[in-house]
Amino acid sequence: MAFGVKKSFFGRLQERIEDVILMRPEIDEDMLDELEEILITSDIGMDTTMKITGKLREDIKHLKIRDPEGVKDQIKKIIRELIDKGEKHKLTEETPLIILMIGVNGGGKTTSIAKIAYKCKNKGKTVLLAAADTFRAAAGEQLEVWGNRIGVNVIKHQEGADPSAVIFDAIQSAKVKKIDVLICDTAGRLQTKKNLMAELEKMNKIIDREYPEAYRETLLVLDAATGKNAVSQVREFGEITDISGIVLTKLDGTAKGGIVITISDEFQMPVKFIGVGEGLDDLKEFEPSEFAEAIFE
Template identity: 60%
Template sequence: MLGNFFDKLKNGLSKTKNNLTSKISDVLTSTVTIDDDLYDELEEILITSDIGVETSLYIIDKLKEKIKENKVKDPSLVNDCLKEVIKDILGDKKGSLMPKQIPETILVVGVNGVGKTTSIGKISSRLKSQNLKVIMAAADTFRAAAIDQLEVWSKRANVDIIKHQEGSDPAAVVFDAIEAAKARKADVLICDTAGRLHNKKNLMNELEKINRIIDREFSQSTRRTLLVLDATTGQNAVIQAKQFMEVCKVDGIVLTKLDGTAKGGIVIFIKHQLDIPVEFVGVGEGIDDLQEFNPSDFVEALF
């Protein structure tokens, strides 16, 4: 399963590899000395791979330190130093599907269109396959078809769903879902939430109300908030993340559509800029194509 996923990750990152690591290899192959010109070329490649200016400058500074530290003179060895720098940025914390403690409540946030509903379906399916009892709460009650979409995924994942009519109070849905989770002894409650960032004040009030209800009615559950971002949007994803961090505490990132973009460098940018771990990555449409993020595997697949 994991080997299979590493292959998917490698294939999924092929566009990013062509955009990033292949260009770096070409530059290093044609370079005779490690000098400022080389650093400038590497910096330009990083910036154009959606790693962002600030993060790219940071990587080049750290690369210079590492090359000096290891007394590297041969340009062909620069690649290994670069890999080490990127691994240092990403850290070694792997994404984890399993709850730290049962029961757990997962709030899923993200703007419409990033793959929020699909991610909830895939996470539910994975948890179910680990013999955990899952309930979905369809608390994105404002977007037409959000409830219907989640219901389709609940059937695919074979988990229960609690829903109200479109336009009803999201907090009321979460209240009923908590009652169901307690009555049915669910291990994990996953709540879909509205993705209306253009109206941040409303969203903040809504999330505060939902969190208050969880505090009051389901205090025995641990809680984490996952933010879903679309890798194909590149640096816009980081702007979205910063806006969501203003309205709620974000514990981890779900990065979807990594296989559909040459902007896979966004993973490095997210970790450096936000210091929030990428917990899950999506590298395909299938129900099993959302997996825990492993920083070391990511760097190996990239290079």
């Protein structure tokens, strides 16, 4: 079972595709039209769907695909090529590394930070967390609970403190303690986009100034259950800051895996991790071919 989850990310999508393809004796236009409709209604945007079925039509002609099983394999291949961003799927192994976790509230930032910290620690890296979500009540405490659980220190200020000051302190501490990976939590939602932009800009400035030698990752955390909304979040956050990759959470509770395809295609952005539960082990490194296989599992 791909990614160790029982439930497919694609759920109904895979059933419906199989119904359309495998129930037919031969490939015809009706089948391709139906396929198009299924993709569009499965959180795969119109443009991306057209790209997939357009390519499929060409491939059927050029590769002389005759049987429905061959169509199935070809769809898998087309999707894999769309989502595969090569080496960019991997979180950099270079250190010192500073990871900024961003995304709207409730998406799973804090939980994903704990999971990534746990992964890094298990790889033998030293990790420090910065509670730079000073906006939401008890956000720092929540991170501290995770820190205690995995045995990782947390730098935290008072609620309402300047998040950049937390990052400043965390960087100084990371340098002194020769920390490999510093992961920074950030506030999910400020009153306005302008505030959020200003805050992220300030944090980036502090990091550039105080830690120019550090490698950087900015991970956007998205809740898969929000479907198309997640796609607009990529657009909005992308306008505010450079994003190095996506963490797509809650793929255990939903069959909205289709948005991986849309995001990969529309933004040319790599998905780095997927969240498949609330536990520390429930974060998987994203593997494009495994994911494409899972469509028809």
